[in-house]
Amino acid sequence: MAAIETNGVSKRFDETHAVRDVDLTVESGEVFGFLGPNGAGKSTTINMLLDFVRPTTGAISILGVDPQEQPRVVRRRTGVLPEGYAFYDRLPGRRHVELAIDMYESDDDPIAILDRVGLTGDEDTAVGTYSKGMRQRLALGIALVDDPDLLILDEPSSGLDPNGIRTLREIVREEADYGTTVFLSSHVLDQVEAVCDRVAIMNDGTLLTVDTVDGLRDTLDPNSTLVLSVDAVPDSAPQRLAELDRVDGVDVDSASEDHGGTISITCTDSGVKSAAIGRVEEAGATVTDIGVEDSSLEELFAAYTDSSSDGERR
Numbered sequence: 001m002a003a004i005e006t007n008g009v010s011k012r013f014d015e016t017h018a019v020r021d022v023d024l025t026v027e028s029g030e031v032f033g034f035l036g037p038n039g040a041g042k043s044t045t046i047n048m049l050l051d052f053v054r055p056t057t058g059a060i061s062i063l064g065v066d067p068q069e070q071p072r073v074v075r076r077r078t079g080v081l082p083e084g085y086a087f088y089d090r091l092p093g094r095r096h097v098e099l100a101i102d103m104y105e106s107d108d109d110p111i112a113i114l115d116r117v118g119l120t121g122d123e124d125t126a127v128g129t130y131s132k133g134m135r136q137r138l139a140l141g142i143a144l145v146d147d148p149d150l151l152i153l154d155e156p157s158s159g160l161d162p163n164g165i166r167t168l169r170e171i172v173r174e175e176a177d178y179g180t181t182v183f184l185s186s187h188v189l190d191q192v193e194a195v196c197d198r199v200a201i202m203n204d205g206t207l208l209t210v211d212t213v214d215g216l217r218d219t220l221d222p223n224s225t226l227v228l229s230v231d232a233v234p235d236s237a238p239q240r241l242a243e244l245d246r247v248d249g250v251d252v253d254s255a256s257e258d259h260g261g262t263i264s265i266t267c268t269d270s271g272v273k274s275a276a277i278g279r280v281e282e283a284g285a286t287v288t289d290i291g292v293e294d295s296s297l298e299e300l301f302a303a304y305t306d307s308s309s310d311g312e313r314r
Ligand SMILES: Nc1ncnc2c1ncn2[C@@H]1O[C@H](COP(=O)(O)OP(=O)(O)OP(=O)(O)O)[C@@H](O)[C@H]1O
Pocket: 013, 016, 017, 018, 036, 037, 038, 039, 040, 041, 042, 043, 044, 045, 083
């Protein structure tokens, strides 16, 4: 059973077509990244998944149930970190977690949850004095109450410092290990790349693609650079490599001949990499290390959203 399934889901706010005809399936146990620039329709989609907003058209299933028919079942089994959580400034962090535990009638330990999100020592401090990052940590803790089957995190890294981002990443991985499905929206792409099995890219309300990060790479930018460390750069290596069909460029660095050098090979197809290594070895070099430089998710995202912004929207 899919954890999230949408069929032909659209949402109009008056003249704004916020979400257009979205078909999306997130399998149970996946860590799924939901990417898009500001105004792409990510929050509107999330709000429809949780029945906070009703679709204009289309059908949604969350953990096998229709959120319009059984919103309580969906909310009971789903932990949500929404964009802009409304806290009670005068209440301490611990009390917020206790209220969530009471609501779920759960036997979770609030201190253990606050510890998990890195708020040890701040449990009894009023939330009004919390920094943005501390509030985000608290909202994440509240989302974890009662061990949800599905975690929906809307821009979870917003306001977090590098330590907070690392904690978030660890928690996402731990939850995935427990079998929780994690759906996280973001425009902080390297975070998404670090934890997600698959990503969807939204722009102007339209779902442009769903793929693994590697799959996106193959589609959008098959070029990658193979960087070989060698004991010495043979004179014939560049020529031998250039003869290969899917090699687009060779760059040699043999500045420190005593200590070997590097050969960087631009490949237009990943299948040519082993042949390229073979050619270097045939030329007489010993390959001591192999690296691959791929385009970043950021570059792929820009390539997708730029090529989709071609006129008629809204
Ligand atoms: N309640 C609303 N009434 C009118 N328009 C809305 C409403 N909610 C969202 N929109 C519009 O729908 C579009 C999509 O907004 P949405 O908040 O879903 O995007 P987003 O991808 O979450 O953006 P961000 O990353 O900035 O949060 C935007 O044009 C937004 O102005």
